[in-house]
Amino acid sequence: MAEAPIKFGILGCANIARKLSRAIRLSPNSELYAIGSRSVERAAKFAKDNGFPDSAKVYGSYDAVLDDPEVDAVYMPLPTSLHVKWAVLAAGKKKHLLLEKPVALNVAELDLILEACESAGVQIMDATMWMHHPRTAKMEEFLFDSSRFGELKFVHSSFSFAADKNFLENDIRVKPDLDALGALGDAGWYCIRAILWAADYRLPKSVVSLGGTVLNSAGVIIACGASMEWDDGKTATFHCSFTANMTMDATVVGTNGVLRVNDFVIPYEENRASFLSAAEKPGIDENLQEWEPVPAEETVVATESPQEALMVSEFSRLVGNIKFRGASPEKRWPELSRKTQVVLDAVKASIDNSDQVIEC
Amino acid sequence: MAEAPIKFGILGCANIARKLSRAIRLSPNSELYAIGSRSVERAAKFAKDNGFPDSAKVYGSYDAVLDDPEVDAVYMPLPTSLHVKWAVLAAGKKKHLLLEKPVALNVAELDLILEACESAGVQIMDATMWMHHPRTAKMEEFLFDSSRFGELKFVHSSFSFAADKNFLENDIRVKPDLDALGALGDAGWYCIRAILWAADYRLPKSVVSLGGTVLNSAGVIIACGASMEWDDGKTATFHCSFTANMTMDATVVGTNGVLRVNDFVIPYEENRASFLSAAEKPGIDENLQEWEPVPAEETVVATESPQEALMVSEFSRLVGNIKFRGASPEKRWPELSRKTQVVLDAVKASIDNSDQVIEC
Numbered sequence: 001m002a003e004a005p006i007k008f009g010i011l012g013c014a015n016i017a018r019k020l021s022r023a024i025r026l027s028p029n030s031e032l033y034a035i036g037s038r039s040v041e042r043a044a045k046f047a048k049d050n051g052f053p054d055s056a057k058v059y060g061s062y063d064a065v066l067d068d069p070e071v072d073a074v075y076m077p078l079p080t081s082l083h084v085k086w087a088v089l090a091a092g093k094k095k096h097l098l099l100e101k102p103v104a105l106n107v108a109e110l111d112l113i114l115e116a117c118e119s120a121g122v123q124i125m126d127a128t129m130w131m132h133h134p135r136t137a138k139m140e141e142f143l144f145d146s147s148r149f150g151e152l153k154f155v156h157s158s159f160s161f162a163a164d165k166n167f168l169e170n171d172i173r174v175k176p177d178l179d180a181l182g183a184l185g186d187a188g189w190y191c192i193r194a195i196l197w198a199a200d201y202r203l204p205k206s207v208v209s210l211g212g213t214v215l216n217s218a219g220v221i222i223a224c225g226a227s228m229e230w231d232d233g234k235t236a237t238f239h240c241s242f243t244a245n246m247t248m249d250a251t252v253v254g255t256n257g258v259l260r261v262n263d264f265v266i267p268y269e270e271n272r273a274s275f276l277s278a279a280e281k282p283g284i285d286e287n288l289q290e291w292e293p294v295p296a297e298e299t300v301v302a303t304e305s306p307q308e309a310l311m312v313s314e315f316s317r318l319v320g321n322i323k324f325r326g327a328s329p330e331k332r333w334p335e336l337s338r339k340t341q342v343v344l345d346a347v348k349a350s351i352d353n354s355d356q357v358i359e360c
Numbered sequence: 361m362a363e364a365p366i367k368f369g370i371l372g373c374a375n376i377a378r379k380l381s382r383a384i385r386l387s388p389n390s391e392l393y394a395i396g397s398r399s400v401e402r403a404a405k406f407a408k409d410n411g412f413p414d415s416a417k418v419y420g421s422y423d424a425v426l427d428d429p430e431v432d433a434v435y436m437p438l439p440t441s442l443h444v445k446w447a448v449l450a451a452g453k454k455k456h457l458l459l460e461k462p463v464a465l466n467v468a469e470l471d472l473i474l475e476a477c478e479s480a481g482v483q484i485m486d487a488t489m490w491m492h493h494p495r496t497a498k499m500e501e502f503l504f505d506s507s508r509f510g511e512l513k514f515v516h517s518s519f520s521f522a523a524d525k526n527f528l529e530n531d532i533r534v535k536p537d538l539d540a541l542g543a544l545g546d547a548g549w550y551c552i553r554a555i556l557w558a559a560d561y562r563l564p565k566s567v568v569s570l571g572g573t574v575l576n577s578a579g580v581i582i583a584c585g586a587s588m589e590w591d592d593g594k595t596a597t598f599h600c601s602f603t604a605n606m607t608m609d610a611t612v613v614g615t616n617g618v619l620r621v622n623d624f625v626i627p628y629e630e631n632r633a634s635f636l637s638a639a640e641k642p643g644i645d646e647n648l649q650e651w652e653p654v655p656a657e658e659t660v661v662a663t664e665s666p667q668e669a670l671m672v673s674e675f676s677r678l679v680g681n682i683k684f685r686g687a688s689p690e691k692r693w694p695e696l697s698r699k700t701q702v703v704l705d706a707v708k709a710s711i712d713n714s715d716q717v718i719e720c
Contacts, residue, residue, distance in 0.1 A: 019649055153583070153604035156516055156597070162615055162641050210597065211566060211589035211717070223513070225595060227587065229571035235585060237516070237570065237597045244513035244613045246642045249620075253604045255522055260609075260622065262636075266644065268651050276622075281522050282606045284626065291628050306649070357571070357715075 007033035023308035036065035079178035091116035102185035150256030182221035191238035204228035367393035383668035396425035439538035451476035462545035510616030542581035551598035564588035
């Protein structure tokens with residue numbers, strides 16, 4: 001490439017940062033430039049274990065990363081409760097921001113982050129990786145083809161995994177002072193995003209949490225679900241949980257077609273992913289015996305890069321447009337983050353108010 | 361067979377009766393013996409078109425079928441609003457009863473039917489065909505294997521089809537005086553049964569309809585959904601519709617396993633059916649990259665007889681036990697009918713009361 005790659009600084013040594021370090025390495029327009037941790041030893045070990053170049057900067061604080069003028073962009077996998085502080089600081093230092101999800105504890109905090117980014121003219125994108133998989137674009141072709149899919153009527157999404165005892169006692173995602181949104185923020189984020197994606201990002205008119213929310217002893221959500229309704233009559237449900245076996249499902253039902261995907265968050269295989277689409281109106285013959293047609297068509301999408309590397313490349317492309325060509329930040333990404341957070345807040349409000357219906 | 365086959369009389373020439381006529385023909389312990397319609401010409405044509413033997417009785421009324429002392433059992437595909445009258449009359453004439461679903465407009469009507477059957481000592485079974493497919497038994501082996509599936513946490517089921525204009529204007533399932541439960545009674549019945557089946561027939565403690573219920577101009581349900589909650593924290597949702605493309609899905613999520621089936625109501629193929637089960641706890645490696653294991657295992661179940669013929673054979677077997685060996689009616693089937701109707705009534709009550717939570 002003629003242009004220098006975008007230099008990333010990573011704040012903290014979270015597990016997910018291992019995956020993103022690899023993604024930055026795999027992304028041709030991106031460079032692993034710096035890592036900061038409260039412990040410089042941890043930072044050094046992280047850099048060594050995750051393929052940082054010898055020239056990479058290893059810092060003993062987050063501030064040091066933000067103060068490095070060479071850092072173009074920050075990847076921030078900190079606990080959600082720390083996002084507003086560090087994201088606003090990063091934006092203030094003109095760092096572009098790749099922010100882990102959930103992006104904030106609530107819309108009010110997110111708006112502080114978004115305002116800081118807008119005022120600094122920096123790009124913000126949340127790290128919802130599946131948005132960048134070529135399968136997602138392929139599924140969109142189907143969903144937004146009115147003859148094949150028709151009008152959206154119903155979506156169901158589910159993201160669950162059976163966390164072990166150690167996770168349920170010690171992970172940041174079960175701690176009220178760290179990731180206070182629990183399973184809703186971690187797993188539910190993806191379900192809500194998938195539902196909004198299928199609804200072409202139109203917000204529902206109302207949201208209601210479903211009975212059976214499970215809280216841990218500290219009051220953090222371990223499992224919950226919600227239902228949504230739009231003005232035009234379409235509806236959606238989701239379920240998310242830390243205590244049920246793995247699901248990463250989205251079923252999207254239109255008047256003419258159905259789309260099913262069972263691994264939308266992280267494809268089972270890195271280099272290929274599939275989905276089932278039924279773009280016919282199947283029926284049974286007049287004796288109600290034979291299906292015509294059998295409604296199953298699997299589309300397989302191959303990709304040379306994992307979705308997280310594609311995400312990083314797209315983020316760096318946008319940053320490069322700003323840095324080298326004076327472009328403005330792409331507004332689509334903060335808009336999607338905010339819409340997801342608006343619905344997430346509504347679900348949380350419904351849970352906190354005895355499953356009351358919340359208008360969006 | 362040493363014993364004479366069970367002689368069936370069919371009340372009415374509904375479309376679904378074509379499928380059941382074939383099922384009775386295919387069932388070795390069952391005989392197509394009589395057909396009754398309000399029009400004897402229609403009855404004669406139906407008998408001719410559906411492989412009735414020349415010796416079959418063709419009647420111009422339902423009463424004539426019930427008055428024929430040779431008729432052992434009645435298959436009743438009448439509109440739901442007529443069930444209570446004709447089922448009670450049939451039981452009074454000591455006819456065993458294979459009753460189309462939904463079995464009644466509400467539990468009060470169903471209880472009149474069940475009391476009449478019990479008092480007459482006749483078998484009653486509802487015509488929920490998928491219960492009798494060998495795939496269902498195979499799925500049960502998985503669901504009730506505590507090491508492979510674990511504890512049930514969540515079920516989602518959906519049954520929808522895109523009805524055409526003629527159906528939406530003229531079918532009995534959109535008419536308040538015929539099948540007043542609309543899509544809830546027709547499609548929702550299967551979802552509720554699937555959920556109860558997965559929950560080992562334990563009733564939920566509460567049911568709430570989801571926003572977005574669609575009614576036609578006569579007030580009949582065209583699309584709706586509901587959520588359920590059990591005392592032990594498991595939850596379920598379903599969606600049913602006459603205006604979305606075909607789905608017949610059940611996803612059953614336990615602590616250790618997941619079961620998925622996309623054609624549970626009527627298998628796409630008559631002689632084989634499959635389901636996906638994941639009986640491992642998949643995880644991703646510490647770099648959050650590689651799946652281990654990839655959670656997909658498809659089980660294919662072959663069957664020589666279609667599920668409706670297996671249903672008829674099981675019904676006739678129970679009737680034969682009563683007729684030839686003095687057995688008592690099998691109570692499991694009316695119990696399952698009643699539990700399904702109890703939940704269906706709760707969904708209807710919630711819809712009729714602005715999505716209020718209804719205790720079961």
